[in-house]
Amino acid sequence: MIQDNTSQPTMTSFIKDLPNLCSLAGLFCSTLAIYFAIQGNFAAGIIGILWAVVFDWADGIIARKMGNRTKHQSEFGGQLDSLIDIVSFGVFPAVFLLSYGEYSLWFIPGAFLVLAASAIRLSYFNIFGLCSKNTYIGLALDNNVIILAMVFLLESLIPHATFSIVIYAVMMILMVLNIAPIKTPKLAGRWFYVLIIYSIVMSIIFGMKL
Numbered sequence: 001m002i003q004d005n006t007s008q009p010t011m012t013s014f015i016k017d018l019p020n021l022c023s024l025a026g027l028f029c030s031t032l033a034i035y036f037a038i039q040g041n042f043a044a045g046i047i048g049i050l051w052a053v054v055f056d057w058a059d060g061i062i063a064r065k066m067g068n069r070t071k072h073q074s075e076f077g078g079q080l081d082s083l084i085d086i087v088s089f090g091v092f093p094a095v096f097l098l099s100y101g102e103y104s105l106w107f108i109p110g111a112f113l114v115l116a117a118s119a120i121r122l123s124y125f126n127i128f129g130l131c132s133k134n135t136y137i138g139l140a141l142d143n144n145v146i147i148l149a150m151v152f153l154l155e156s157l158i159p160h161a162t163f164s165i166v167i168y169a170v171m172m173i174l175m176v177l178n179i180a181p182i183k184t185p186k187l188a189g190r191w192f193y194v195l196i197i198y199s200i201v202m203s204i205i206f207g208m209k210l
Helices: 011-016 018-039 042-065 071-100 105-128 142-152 160-179 191-207
Strands: 135-137 183-185
Touching: 011 018, 011 071, 018 042, 018 071, 042 071, 042 142, 042 191, 071 105, 071 142, 071 160, 105 135, 105 160, 142 160, 142 191
Parallel strands: none
Antiparallel strands: 135 183
């Protein structure tokens, strides 16, 4: 069946929607994070991905506060957010793991599992959503990079070869938690300000390592 496109908005018209601009800002941060991870500049990569989380949270807050968004804008924003999430919280951790493992073949299965779990989780969430108003099934993907940043503070204290195994193990544990049938809280409200403070502090700490 051929659709009549005369009444449909153009793709570029959605760029003007403020929550979508915020989502794209997060994608830019993720792009930088992936670039730095590939280059082996892991501190800069972590700074970039933490701010990707901030923008990821911010777009939802902005969308909820805007009362004049159309159904198409809301649906498009949800799809855009989900696709950006696979880049930020699927592709970035996988690239980070591969790069920190010096692209060893042994790290490819781990990178694949991170990506696969991310795709499965996001697909499941897109169908079923929250299991209650403030509760997810499984650990939300953005928590992975928040935890990764905290763990990476120990990097200078542990030999590279040993710490690469630690990173591998942490990511595998998080991957299991992402798709596990457990209930985890949806962090919102004042937690957004906690996230901003956390990201600023971590940016300063990792910025000193650059």
